[in-house]
Amino acid sequence: xxxxxxxxxxxxxxxxxxxxxxxxxxxxxxxxxxxQALIGDAISHVVLPGIVVAFLISGVIAAWPMMLGAAGAxxxxxxxxxxxxxxxxxxxxxxxxxxxxxxxxxGVLLLEQTDTxxxxxxxxxxxxxNLESLxxxxxxxxxxxxxxxxxxxxxxxxxxxxxxxIGVILFTWLLWRPLKLSTFDEGFARTVGIRTNLLGLALxxxxxxxxxxxxxxxGSIIVIAMFICPxxxxxxxxxxxxxxxxxxxxxxxxxAVSGYILAGYGPLWLGGADAVSAAGMIATTSGLILAxxxxxxxxxxxxxxxxxx
Amino acid sequence: xLDLVSDHGKAIKTPPLGDSPLAIRGLTVSYGQxxxxxxxxxxxxxxxxxxxxxxxxxxxxxxxxAALGIVKPLSGQVSVFGKPxxxxxxxxxxxxxxxxxxxxxxTRVIDVVLMGLYRELGLLxxxxxxxxxxxxxxxxxxxxxxxxxRQIGQLSGGQQQRVFLARALAQEADLYLLDExxxxxxxxxxxxIISVLKxxxxxGKTVVVVHHDLATVTDYFDHVFLINTRKVAEGSVAEAFTxxxxxxxxxxxxxxxxxxxxxxALG
Numbered sequence: 341x342x343x344x345x346x347x348x349x350x351x352x353x354x355x356x357x358x359x360x361x362x363x364x365x366x367x368x369x370x371x372x373x374x375x376q377a378l379i380g381d382a383i384s385h386v387v388l389p390g391i392v393v394a395f396l397i398s399g400v401i402a403a404w405p406m407m408l409g410a411a412g413a414x415x416x417x418x419x420x421x422x423x424x425x426x427x428x429x430x431x432x433x434x435x436x437x438x439x440x441x442x443x444x445x446x447g448v449l450l451l452e453q454t455d456t457x458x459x460x461x462x463x464x465x466x467x468x469x470n471l472e473s474l475x476x477x478x479x480x481x482x483x484x485x486x487x488x489x490x491x492x493x494x495x496x497x498x499x500x501x502x503x504x505x506i507g508v509i510l511f512t513w514l515l516w517r518p519l520k521l522s523t524f525d526e527g528f529a530r531t532v533g534i535r536t537n538l539l540g541l542a543l544x545x546x547x548x549x550x551x552x553x554x555x556x557x558x559g560s561i562i563v564i565a566m567f568i569c570p571x572x573x574x575x576x577x578x579x580x581x582x583x584x585x586x587x588x589x590x591x592x593x594x595x596a597v598s599g600y601i602l603a604g605y606g607p608l609w610l611g612g613a614d615a616v617s618a619a620g621m622i623a624t625t626s627g628l629i630l631a632x633x634x635x636x637x638x639x640x641x642x643x644x645x646x647x648x649x
Numbered sequence: 650x651l652d653l654v655s656d657h658g659k660a661i662k663t664p665p666l667g668d669s670p671l672a673i674r675g676l677t678v679s680y681g682q683x684x685x686x687x688x689x690x691x692x693x694x695x696x697x698x699x700x701x702x703x704x705x706x707x708x709x710x711x712x713x714x715a716a717l718g719i720v721k722p723l724s725g726q727v728s729v730f731g732k733p734x735x736x737x738x739x740x741x742x743x744x745x746x747x748x749x750x751x752x753x754x755x756t757r758v759i760d761v762v763l764m765g766l767y768r769e770l771g772l773l774x775x776x777x778x779x780x781x782x783x784x785x786x787x788x789x790x791x792x793x794x795x796x797x798x799r800q801i802g803q804l805s806g807g808q809q810q811r812v813f814l815a816r817a818l819a820q821e822a823d824l825y826l827l828d829e830x831x832x833x834x835x836x837x838x839x840x841x842i843i844s845v846l847k848x849x850x851x852x853g854k855t856v857v858v859v860h861h862d863l864a865t866v867t868d869y870f871d872h873v874f875l876i877n878t879r880k881v882a883e884g885s886v887a888e889a890f891t892x893x894x895x896x897x898x899x900x901x902x903x904x905x906x907x908x909x910x911x912x913x914a915l916g
Binding site: 373429514515516517518520521523524525527528530531532533534575578579580581583584639 | 681714717718719735738741743745749750751754755756757760761764767768770772773800802816820
């Protein structure tokens, strides 16, 4: 494919897909190890009431109020999950299930009961986003990457997703040791002075921000898939956290790139006429990678499971 | 200050916190309605090995966790070497119950021991050769130097416990708190652990162990702390580890076989 075709039509959706996939996969590693992977699912559901409330308050469909509303809803959800888990003394998965279905239902109710008919929030958009539409029409070829005028026409999702990714990387890099320590051994982590509750909350909030940014750009299906599939597949490739995170990034990038290409050209190769949803195909690819890792991964047995009598 | 009356009727004076390695006053912890630990005072003797003893569910681990700030007490004061806990974290090493962590976690033996250097390394401090050398030395002391690169899930229970002890050694603390380090370990591990603990005592360190095997108390420890939600007795093994105090702590729950075994151990 020539630059004249690739740069305006495929470069930006591809990059946004990669950034979104990696931004979700990084915190996903810790969430999976903490048995909190469902939180990705929870966040992508509670985002709805947050966005609706943000719209009702601000009256505009703009990125910042939406993201603030979504992040606010995520924090409310996390606090509720913790409260229910402690007061009801039930396992976190059950608490998450109760909270996110309730909040999602509340969001739907709010959407139906208020005058939000102007909000573009249909199911398909929420699920699959519209990655393919995030094109860069001002670009004419590779040279446009150095052309300030063309760069001004970049889809706003690209810089936003990029900044989110940088934030997630910084969080993971700066707090790597406390994150690793408190994920492995929370009690010990507290005795050395790590504020594990605060750190756990920060992790979930960072995951929520990544989810909200990605949700806005590429839909919730990628968010849910990327929180779980690349980290889970990566866990079966290595027995070291550092390696697991590296593998998860590789798998996230492979999912994004091959999913995007397969969505665009796969049907043509098979003799079909239309392309399929890129977001859906990216999620599918990550699932395939997980399946392959589960069958062929070198570290797929649970060595730590109680086996010795 | 109120004088508390213990279960067997003797008045317990509440002494000042002092400079003890670990001093606890009026500590009450509750999970839900029922207190797990009720109004407990404890003063750990410096340079000694103290066993915390009591029946299952008596609050032994909870006492330790509350003293370390892992669980939040309803009330009570804790001081470590005469200062608040948060100022003294560098002087404390802790070995949690082995079953409290997920041994499937993707990490190697050496990485677990290096976690003991967290306070030294900080967030981004570079891991240098001397850090790794220290971790190796600690593994050596517990006889686990051949397992450096093993994934932790591939170890036996006793080996896992020794890795946990090596991590505590890497903390280079003055006060060592261990939660059931002998639970479910093989005889060789038990021997290795007790010899390391005794060497710590010889170096002037203070060791506190939540312990469940009454038969080894007199062999291993100088001091005991008997608890059954409330404090039952505290003192040297000779003073506080008697048929009377055990009866008070365990009530009818001490099996006949255990009593016989103890009678032998106590002479």
